[in-house]
Amino acid sequence: MTDSGIKIAQKWLADADAILVTASNGFSILEGLNLFANDEKLRTVLGDLVDKYHFPNLLSAMGHHYTDKLDQWRAYARVSEYYVYNYHPGELMADLKSILANKPSFIWTSNVDHHFKIAGFDNLLEIEGSWTSGVCSAYPKEHSVVSLPETLHRIYEKDQAGTLTKADLPTCEECGAPLAMNVPGPSFKMDQEQVKGFEHFIEKYQDKRILVLELGIGPHNQLIKAPSMQLVASNSHARYITINKGELLIPDIIGDRSIGFSSSIKDAFDALLTGKGHLQVQGPAKAAPKLTPAQQAEQEKMLKQFYPSYMVDRGIRPGELTMYMTIDKSHPSHLHMIQDGQSLMYSLGDAAIVHCFTQDGQYHAVRLGLDKTKKEVHGFYVNAGTFIAIETADDSGAGFSQVSAGISGNASGEILVPRVDQLTKLFPNQKGLIRRLSVEQ
Numbered sequence: 001m002t003d004s005g006i007k008i009a010q011k012w013l014a015d016a017d018a019i020l021v022t023a024s025n026g027f028s029i030l031e032g033l034n035l036f037a038n039d040e041k042l043r044t045v046l047g048d049l050v051d052k053y054h055f056p057n058l059l060s061a062m063g064h065h066y067t068d069k070l071d072q073w074r075a076y077a078r079v080s081e082y083y084v085y086n087y088h089p090g091e092l093m094a095d096l097k098s099i100l101a102n103k104p105s106f107i108w109t110s111n112v113d114h115h116f117k118i119a120g121f122d123n124l125l126e127i128e129g130s131w132t133s134g135v136c137s138a139y140p141k142e143h144s145v146v147s148l149p150e151t152l153h154r155i156y157e158k159d160q161a162g163t164l165t166k167a168d169l170p171t172c173e174e175c176g177a178p179l180a181m182n183v184p185g186p187s188f189k190m191d192q193e194q195v196k197g198f199e200h201f202i203e204k205y206q207d208k209r210i211l212v213l214e215l216g217i218g219p220h221n222q223l224i225k226a227p228s229m230q231l232v233a234s235n236s237h238a239r240y241i242t243i244n245k246g247e248l249l250i251p252d253i254i255g256d257r258s259i260g261f262s263s264s265i266k267d268a269f270d271a272l273l274t275g276k277g278h279l280q281v282q283g284p285a286k287a288a289p290k291l292t293p294a295q296q297a298e299q300e301k302m303l304k305q306f307y308p309s310y311m312v313d314r315g316i317r318p319g320e321l322t323m324y325m326t327i328d329k330s331h332p333s334h335l336h337m338i339q340d341g342q343s344l345m346y347s348l349g350d351a352a353i354v355h356c357f358t359q360d361g362q363y364h365a366v367r368l369g370l371d372k373t374k375k376e377v378h379g380f381y382v383n384a385g386t387f388i389a390i391e392t393a394d395d396s397g398a399g400f401s402q403v404s405a406g407i408s409g410n411a412s413g414e415i416l417v418p419r420v421d422q423l424t425k426l427f428p429n430q431k432g433l434i435r436r437l438s439v440e441q
């Protein structure tokens, strides 16, 4: 099973039109940069500043609010000298290049160490900036971003020689204000060239056979992981390979197009390059059986009775879909059961009347709309097991009502309809309504 998962992943890479690599600190750690570690290396890099400020790790040194600006730039320069100026791309970067095999690719990372750029990956979005650019602390929006590597290297040399003075600290060329490191904070400015490149790449390949290769991103990362899974969910040709030891998270909705390696990035790279390896591979999940065109047409016809003129949009969270349905006087949404529980929201047009027959024998009608004087609500939640039907209130001249419904991406697709004779027995006062809104007339 392991080997077949690896083989399938290799085939996906070979078949892809383009590869979007996503990476966060799990990748940096493997390359020897751990922002959170309190170890001997912290002293090697930062020297006397560790004891002076009691820094538990690199992150605290980079984020500290220094009153002594010389110390601030000493810290920046020492970190930059070690991790940027003296950085030499290692095996991991070479392996990544081999895996991408000259296909169109793009790197989307929250790593601030600039290693991908130094390793020659020019198609790059550093979403949290990098330790190589500075921004004006007085007019961050108006004044331009400054490239820092050479300045930081000069500061480092003067720091080591004991000759660093305030005159050596970098200032804005336009106004003379001190520079700040261009990382997330009040003056952060994302590199617009990088942003443009990213948008261009996504536009070009989002509907093609795009493969997302995710490297060391935690399962709850909302910055990169959630939107990239979203990208895969919205395109049936897209595929997803994730590498994260012990922390795979693959939503069902993309399960049949996803493979996870619960291993180190190095071991997974070896497996992807050689086709062999002893590591834990998850997926791809079995796809749901495909419907024949005739079955599809039949299902479509049936769906129209319950969700007239509907369209499905992928929601913000992977695994969730939003369905928009437009109903008019001659096309109500017929009585059917809500199986998973769902929220219904007013979206456009006339108000909509939602008839609800609950499991405990209650009937109520909810008006979805914007007019509070008519007791209309913008949205409400329908419990699982409730039979609902939706009609337009036909009250504002629009001639239709549009309602949106959040539905589970793992819903079975079956539609349960009530037996009219049973339901009218339970709800004799709504007999006319039930007859009118049932498919079984």
Ligand SMILES: [Zn+2]
Binding pocket: 136, 137, 138, 139, 143, 172, 173, 174, 175, 176, 177
């Ligand atoms: Zn300035």
